[in-house]
Amino acid sequence: MKADKISELTTNRLSIYLRCLNDLAAHGIKTISSEGLAERFHLNSAQIRKDLAYFGEFGVRGVGYYVETLQKDLTKILGLDTEHRVCIIGSGRLGTALADYYEYTRTNFSVVALFDTDEAKIGQKLGNVQIYDINSFAEVVEKEGIDVAVIAVPSAHAQSVLDLITSVGIKAVMNFAPIPLKIDDEIKLKTVDLTISLESLSYFLAQPAQETGKIVKPIEKNRRK
Amino acid sequence: MKADKISELTTNRLSIYLRCLNDLAAHGIKTISSEGLAERFHLNSAQIRKDLAYFGEFGVRGVGYYVETLQKDLTKILGLDTEHRVCIIGSGRLGTALADYYEYTRTNFSVVALFDTDEAKIGQKLGNVQIYDINSFAEVVEKEGIDVAVIAVPSAHAQSVLDLITSVGIKAVMNFAPIPLKIDDEIKLKTVDLTISLESLSYFLAQPAQETGKIVKPIEKNRRK
DNA sequence: TAGAGATAGTTCAATTTTTCACAAATTGCG
DNA sequence: CGCAATTTGTGAAAAATTGAACTATCTCTA
Numbered sequence: 001m002k003a004d005k006i007s008e009l010t011t012n013r014l015s016i017y018l019r020c021l022n023d024l025a026a027h028g029i030k031t032i033s034s035e036g037l038a039e040r041f042h043l044n045s046a047q048i049r050k051d052l053a054y055f056g057e058f059g060v061r062g063v064g065y066y067v068e069t070l071q072k073d074l075t076k077i078l079g080l081d082t083e084h085r086v087c088i089i090g091s092g093r094l095g096t097a098l099a100d101y102y103e104y105t106r107t108n109f110s111v112v113a114l115f116d117t118d119e120a121k122i123g124q125k126l127g128n129v130q131i132y133d134i135n136s137f138a139e140v141v142e143k144e145g146i147d148v149a150v151i152a153v154p155s156a157h158a159q160s161v162l163d164l165i166t167s168v169g170i171k172a173v174m175n176f177a178p179i180p181l182k183i184d185d186e187i188k189l190k191t192v193d194l195t196i197s198l199e200s201l202s203y204f205l206a207q208p209a210q211e212t213g214k215i216v217k218p219i220e221k222n223r224r225k
Numbered sequence: 226m227k228a229d230k231i232s233e234l235t236t237n238r239l240s241i242y243l244r245c246l247n248d249l250a251a252h253g254i255k256t257i258s259s260e261g262l263a264e265r266f267h268l269n270s271a272q273i274r275k276d277l278a279y280f281g282e283f284g285v286r287g288v289g290y291y292v293e294t295l296q297k298d299l300t301k302i303l304g305l306d307t308e309h310r311v312c313i314i315g316s317g318r319l320g321t322a323l324a325d326y327y328e329y330t331r332t333n334f335s336v337v338a339l340f341d342t343d344e345a346k347i348g349q350k351l352g353n354v355q356i357y358d359i360n361s362f363a364e365v366v367e368k369e370g371i372d373v374a375v376i377a378v379p380s381a382h383a384q385s386v387l388d389l390i391t392s393v394g395i396k397a398v399m400n401f402a403p404i405p406l407k408i409d410d411e412i413k414l415k416t417v418d419l420t421i422s423l424e425s426l427s428y429f430l431a432q433p434a435q436e437t438g439k440i441v442k443p444i445e446k447n448r449r450k
Numbered sequence: 451t452a453g454a455g456a457t458a459g460t461t462c463a464a465t466t467t468t469t470c471a472c473a474a475a476t477t478g479c480g
Numbered sequence: 481c482g483c484a485a486t487t488t489g490t491g492a493a494a495a496a497t498t499g500a501a502c503t504a505t506c507t508c509t510a
Contacts, residue, residue: 016403016405019403033488034488041404042405046468049487057488061477063477064486077428079430082430094326100318107423109427174422174423174426192417192419200233201399202333260457270457271501275499277458286504286507287507288457
């Protein structure tokens with residue numbers, strides 16, 4: 001199949017497939033068909049085949065996919081075989097929790113710096129990660145070879161932090177501030193919005209108990225005061 | 226407009242609009258047009274109008290939307306005017322960080338219980354939230370009037386925890402375990418996958434520096450061993 | 451109070467994403 | 481070896497989502 005622009009929905013699913021394969025491998029399973037994968041993990045087999053087909057031919061007709069081989073292929077496709085150095089801007093509750101979390105779940109990303117504006121925090125360490133003054137951002141990024149930034153500051157400061165991040169040439173950014181940010185085309189910004197997630201549940205709970213996502217009465221029209 | 230099935234993409238955007246309105250209100254702005262909202266927050270004006278139109282007529286032609294009124298309407302639509310009681314299953318790093326985070330960011334959700342299997346943790350308190358034995362799940366849910374559950378356990382246990390949650394009648398679940406879960410139709414499961422988010426950045430960084438999301442060489446075909 | 455200007459609500463077209471269904475390829479058995 | 485059983489990869493249909501264009505409505509000014 002043509003390897004053109006790949007949708008983010010597709011790459012997100014590749015992440016999921018990889019974790020499913022890890023699970024299968026841990027259970028000693030050697031080969032799996034798309035149908036088998038779909039059944040075990042509540043996925044759609046046609047979608048699995050199509051997603052994989054964007055990147056090459058990994059399967060063997062009549063057999064399925066070799067778990068171990070596909071694991072390796074996906075790892076490579078997702079770039080999980082190269083290391084990245086991450087900084088987190090904002091060493092508040094969320095920032096420190098993230099530093100902790102990412103430290104703990106060993107991945108190819110390692111947190112090498114935290115940044116803050118708070119005099120009381122600057123100079124301290126969280127685990128073995130130094131908290132730096134945000135004013136020294138450019139030089140620390142340079143010195144530490146940082147290529148990924150995580151925004152964990154209050155919404156009001158998120159845009160200016162993003163501008164700072166892009167100004168030093170970092171191209172991959174993860175944002176936890178629940179506000180839309182303006183980005184340049186060449187930047188990859190991934191927003192995780194814990195607020196939306198909760199409000200999504202809130203909306204669901206506010207609906208009369210029927211199927212998910214039905215609405216009943218439209219609210220009456222506003223008029224000029 | 227017809228108020229039929231509302232897409233989750235739409236309700237997610239309502240959350241975003243609400244935060245934009247909060248921002249505007251904080252700046253003392255009284256009215257805003259869809260175009261104005263779109264420009265300030267990098268959104269699409271047609272989409273804003275359409276999303277809102279699913280729920281009623283909130284705007285005044287020739288004027289726009291009244292910030293304060295629309296805030297109230299969206300708050301109501303999203304069910305943010307009613308309180309919900311949340312439990313978090315898994316009091317490890319992630320679980321405690323989430324308890325902390327949700328406690329801190331005052332919303333209409335309050336964390337009222339943590340659950341764990343670890344004897345050392347059971348009976349302790351995190352802030353003023355009790356850590357309970359997972360074996361007493363049903364009775365604590367009943368006693369505390371819990372209607373929302375958060376899964377913050379390792380992937381391997383996520384499905385059985387979800388089954389437990391649904392067995393006691395909880396309908397809204399937030400899942401942080403990075404594995405696909407099987408759910409009943411009447412349950413609302415919202416997964417936040419911090420792993421996917423990172424791997425998404427990893428994929429981006431693995432691509433040759435062009436536009437976002439291009440792929441270059443398909444991997445060669447597998448053959449039977 | 452009539453007309454110009456602004457802007458919401460709606461319809462329709464374009465795009466993206468998912469799903470279906472089938473031809474092509476591979477294996478294993480008789 | 482040849483045929484039945486599998487299962488992939490893919491083209492095309494269907495569904496969902498987005499975006500643009502149009503119409504209706506409201507305000508304000510003269």
